[in-house]
Amino acid sequence: MSTNVPLWVWAITLVAILGLLAFDFFFHVRQAHEPTLREATIWSAFYVGVAIAFGIILLIFGGTTMGVEYFSGYLLEKALSVDNLFVFLVIISSFAVPRVDQQKVLLFGIVFALIARSGFIFAGKAMIDNFTWTFYLFGLILIVTAGKLLAPEKEGDSGDADNFIIRLAKRFLHTTDHYDGDKLFTYENGRRVLTPMLLVMVAIGGTDILFALDSIPAIYAVTTNVYIVFTATAFSLMGLRQLYFLIDGLLDRLVYLKYGLSIILGFIGVKLVLEALHTNQLPFINDGEHVNVFTFDAYTSLPVIVGVLTITVVASLVSPKGKLMAAVRRVERLANGYLTHDYEGDPVERAAKYEAMLAAQNSLLRFDRVKVDAMMEEVGANWAIEKAERAHAEATGN
Structure with missing residues (x-):
């Protein structure tokens, strides 16, 4: 298999990917339910296994270089996809999407991401083939992005769902404030209206476009083989829905992932x-001649990506800060869940949700009080708890 992959190979690959997405929808997402930990684990392992099996096939039939480039790209895109889950979590929490209906939102996000990234992949390839300055541009984008990840987050930077796109959608689309399962349309006062589910999908779709601006230049640094770029990106997105439910409780603990x-x-x-300097043809740099500089090959990229990810993930999981963040975020989500749930006059369910929030609050007692207060203030958990307490007092008369 050469770098010019035959059309029949492309066709088989596309059919396999579409088949996996269709299987995911009809057998897992179509019937709304909350995946169990066992289900999420099995299917996450399945999709990782499929990605590894595909990489082994590339190693056998395409050669060592193609295999190494694929695994480097897959690991890179998988890491960036996990980072995407943080924003998905914020959006889903902001819109209070019922747990059983979150799978449909996530699958839509994955499909939209694959479509958006496919467009950027082929656009990026066209730029690389026709403009000698493309690598300079891609490199600058990634360096700026790396710097932004290290900068302190400003209020509203963490994925506020009430962004420009959502405000437009709310203004021009007739939407209700209540969900009707995972339906996009429902009836209210005899009128057919849109549910908040569509707004969630619009928010996730908008963020996917921004993610593609970072992920595609990154993988083109690993390889310029468009087939490897596409398959590494596609397989990194496959199984992301199951991974969300598998590591939902661990996401907040990955406090050092952004540094990695x-x-x-x-x-x-x-x-x-x-690489751009080494192949330079721009007339205002070294008179249009190549610059003799050191360059990294694919065999260097893979150990760097693996090493940095391993260190940052392990450091996050053993970090006291990560454990505290996960505990505080859980309290915040339970408080917001209490506020947004439609109890339909069921006092037992209301009491159960309130008790769950109180139990999560009590779990914070094992941490340093000063650090807890600072973290609660940082994530806005105090406000959510106070509002939940007032709402519970009004509902129960206590």
Whole structure:
């Protein structure tokens, strides 16, 4: 198999990917339910296994270089996809999407991401083939992105769902404030209206486009083989829905992941700039001649990506800060869940949800009080708890 992959190979690959997406929808998502930990684990392992099996096939039939480039790209895109889950979590929490209906939102996000990234992949390939300065541009994008990951988050930067796109949608579309299962349309006062489910999908779709602007330049630093770029991206997105439910409780503990991604993106950005200098044809740089600089190959990228991700993930999981963040975020989500749930006059369910919030609050007693207060203030959990307490007092008369 050469770098010019035959059309029949492309056709088989596309049919396999579409088949997996169709299987996911008809057998897992069509019937709304909350996946169990066992279900999420099995299917996450399945999709990782499929990605590894595909990489082994590339190693056998395409050669070592293609295999190494694929696994480097897959790991890079998988890490960036996990970072996407943080924003998905914020959006889903902001819109208070019922747990049983979250699978449909996530599958839509994956399909939209695959479509958006496919467009950027082929656009990026066209730029690389026709413009000699493309690697300079890609490298600069990644270096700037790496710097932004290290910058302190400003209020509203963490994925506020009430963004420009959502405000437009709310203004021009007739939407209700209540969900009707996972339906996009429902009837209210005899009128057919849109449910908030559509707004959630619009928010996730909008963020996917922004993610593609970072992920595609990053993987083109690993390889310029468009087939490897596409398959590594596609397989990294497959199983992301199951991974969301599998590591839902661990996402908040990955407090150092953004630093690891910053190092990786910075490294890849520098790698692209060095490659651009090495093949330079711009007249205002070294009179249009190639610059004799050191460049990194695919065999260097893979251990760097693996090493940095391993260190940052392990450091996050053993970090006291990560454990505290996960505990505080859980309290916040339970408080918001109490506020947004439609109890339909069921006092037992209301009491159960309130008790769950109180139990999560009590779990914070094992941490340092000063650090807890600071973290609660940082994520806005105090406000959610106070509002939930007032709502519960009004509903129960206590």
